[in-house]
Amino acid sequence: MMMTSLWLLLAAVAGGLGAEELIALIARGEPGALRSLYDAVGGRAMSIALRLLGSAADAEEVVQDTFVEIWRRASEYRAERGAPAAWVAAMTRSRAIDRLRERGRADQALRAIALEPPRNPDPPPSESAARREERARIGAALAALPPEQRRTLELAYFEGLTQSEIARATGEALGTVKTRIRLGMEKLADSLVEALG
Amino acid sequence: MTCAEFKELAGALALDALDADERAAARAHLSEPRHEGCPEAFARATAAARLLSGALPDVQPPDRVWRGIAARISARASRRRWAVASGWIAAAAAAVLAAILAGRNAGLHSEIDAMRARSATVETRAASSEELARQCAAQLEGARRTSGLARDAIALLEQRGSRVVAFAPQGGFGAAALAVVGSDGRRAILLSSALAPTAARDYQLWIIPPGKGAAPVPAGLVIAAGGIALGDFQPGVLARGAAALAVSAEPKGGSPTGAPTQVVLVAALGV
Numbered sequence: 001m002m003m004t005s006l007w008l009l010l011a012a013v014a015g016g017l018g019a020e021e022l023i024a025l026i027a028r029g030e031p032g033a034l035r036s037l038y039d040a041v042g043g044r045a046m047s048i049a050l051r052l053l054g055s056a057a058d059a060e061e062v063v064q065d066t067f068v069e070i071w072r073r074a075s076e077y078r079a080e081r082g083a084p085a086a087w088v089a090a091m092t093r094s095r096a097i098d099r100l101r102e103r104g105r106a107d108q109a110l111r112a113i114a115l116e117p118p119r120n121p122d123p124p125p126s127e128s129a130a131r132r133e134e135r136a137r138i139g140a141a142l143a144a145l146p147p148e149q150r151r152t153l154e155l156a157y158f159e160g161l162t163q164s165e166i167a168r169a170t171g172e173a174l175g176t177v178k179t180r181i182r183l184g185m186e187k188l189a190d191s192l193v194e195a196l197g
Numbered sequence: 198m199t200c201a202e203f204k205e206l207a208g209a210l211a212l213d214a215l216d217a218d219e220r221a222a223a224r225a226h227l228s229e230p231r232h233e234g235c236p237e238a239f240a241r242a243t244a245a246a247r248l249l250s251g252a253l254p255d256v257q258p259p260d261r262v263w264r265g266i267a268a269r270i271s272a273r274a275s276r277r278r279w280a281v282a283s284g285w286i287a288a289a290a291a292a293v294l295a296a297i298l299a300g301r302n303a304g305l306h307s308e309i310d311a312m313r314a315r316s317a318t319v320e321t322r323a324a325s326s327e328e329l330a331r332q333c334a335a336q337l338e339g340a341r342r343t344s345g346l347a348r349d350a351i352a353l354l355e356q357r358g359s360r361v362v363a364f365a366p367q368g369g370f371g372a373a374a375l376a377v378v379g380s381d382g383r384r385a386i387l388l389s390s391a392l393a394p395t396a397a398r399d400y401q402l403w404i405i406p407p408g409k410g411a412a413p414v415p416a417g418l419v420i421a422a423g424g425i426a427l428g429d430f431q432p433g434v435l436a437r438g439a440a441a442l443a444v445s446a447e448p449k450g451g452s453p454t455g456a457p458t459q460v461v462l463v464a465a466l467g468v
Contacts, residue, residue, distance in 0.1 A: 185208025
């Protein structure tokens with residue numbers, strides 16, 4: 001392999017593409033690969049779990065459960081369904097929502113009623129340029145939505161509320177909530193999927 | 198549910214924002230044989246929903262989270278067929294572990310059991326590789342005695358928080374390798390069965406610094422000891438930071454140009 005290929009490889013490393021190879025190694029039973037994947041995307045998993053659950057202890061348990069599940073189910077990963085980081089985040093979110101539903105929704109609905117999203121934590125100093133750019137693009141796509149669509153999507157994704165729960169929490173008609181989610185998701189897909197998916 | 202009705206709900210289904218009955222109906226619709234673009238609409242919405250996780254800044258979990266994961270997978274790993282999974286290269290790491298187990302006092306296992314959470318990473322490797330460790334112990338024991346670097350690799354493996362990263366073969370290269378990386382990332386030692394230098398060829402280590410376009414930095418040559426090839430990535434270079442480690446095939450003595458001639462193995466560090 002000559003230098004040109006090495007630069008391509010560097011680009012792959014910077015873009016997180018190496019994580020797919022890590023998942024293949026995890027499926028073969030290599031614990032070091034799981035550690036490397038955890039180093040790469042554990043921060044994202046923790047972030048989404050913490051945002052949904054609002055409790056560091058619960059979030060830590062969910063992240064643990066998620067990576068143990070990845071260890072068990074790595075062979076089920078399919079690259080065509082999305083990047084590894086998004087796959088891990090989706091698994092984390094699903095587990096966090098399960099926990100929310102076990103816990104009961106009263107406290108969650110109360111939080112949502114405030115309609116003020118929690119302040120995001122500061123990005124870590126070690127955040128890569130690629131990660132910073134990804135975050136900026138997704139943030140810009142969300143910011144481009146009409147405020148009511150954006151907030152409805154945030155309540156669904158980051159607070160784990162169903163459409164009915166959003167309607168109850170906000171006092172909006174259920175039909176209105178459904179329309180906002182449908183339109184918001186279509187716009188997000190238009191602006192993000194081709195660019196980042 | 199009609200296809201039109203499903204497509205109205207596809208976004209909410211992807212967000213897991215449907216009530217239970219609606220979710221069940223939507224899932225049932227997806228399993229029907231004929232559609233007017235429903236799977237495509239759902240796949241697109243799912244892709245958009247998954248990307249939303251990237252909107253939040255990462256939050257680094259505390260160390261105890263990984264220790265808990267390592268402790269839990271160690272029990273599962275011991276039930277796996279390690280030989281099928283990892284092949285000879287894993288055996289090299291296993292053999293290093295065997296050397297640890299042989300070289301330390303007989304109470305190491307009970308010590309590990311007692312301090313499972315603290316030493317979970319080391320225990321994971323031990324639990325998952327015992328069988329091949331026995332097969333290769335004699336071979337590596339020789340390496341341990343004759344090579345200071347093998348001893349360093351053993352010490353690094355024993356170090357709390359150390360980890361093993363796998364190298365990916367490049368350009369059709371027919372072998373793999375592992376590296377033991379210290380807990381602070383300032384020491385990394387390569388282990389391989391397939392990189393022994395020949396009369397005409399050396400294998401050279403490279404450290405790829407963070408940052409787009411950063412040039413690979415030469416970091417020493419691979420040596421062979423006791424049938425195992427070992428490589429010590431120069432700590433002074435590693436201390437300046439590394440996005441990846443690489444190995445290249447070179448003419449005897451190393452790269453004549455200061456750049457890798459043919460990269461054969463690469464391992465990303467904290468992608």
